[in-house]
Amino acid sequence: MKKTPSALFFIAAATLLLFGCDTSLTVGSKTVGIRSGSFLYEDGHLRATYHAPLEAVYAACEKTLAGLKATDIERIRKISQGSFTALLMDEKIRINVDYLEKGMTAVSVMAGTAGNKIAAQLIHDRIAENLKTS
Secondary structure (H helix, E strand, O other): OOOOHHHHHHHHHHHHHHHOOEEEEEEOOEEEEEEOOOEEEEOOEEEEEEOOOHHHHHHHHHHHHHHOOOEEEEEEEOOOEEEEEEEEOOEEEEEEEEEEEOOEEEEEEEEOOOOOHHHHHHHHHHHHHHHHHO
C-alpha cells in the first residue's frame, strides 16, 4: 500500500491532537473539546467528573450558586440526577448533576445562551472548592 504525504500528515496531526493538553474539534455546528483529561466541552456545556457522591456534589452546586449570589434559582432533584437553573449577572446558568457510579458524579455547566467557557470553568472551580470544604 502506497502512503501519500497527505495521509501521513493526517496521522501525525491526529496523534498530536490526542496527546495535547487542550484539544477541540468542530464539525458543522457541533464542538467537542477536552482539557487536561478532566473537562469535556461540548456544545457550550463544560462537563467534569467529581469523585464524590451525588448528594455532596448537589449540595456543593447549591452552595456555589448561593456564594455567587445567583437569583431566580430553580432546583430539580430526582433519584439519580438533579439540575439547577439560575440567573447570574444577567446570564442564564444551567447546571446538571448526574450519578455515574458509587462515589462518581458528573456535572455539566452551561453559562449564557451559547456557552461561556470561562464562566463555566469558574463555576466548576467553585464547586470543587465547596466539595473540599464540606
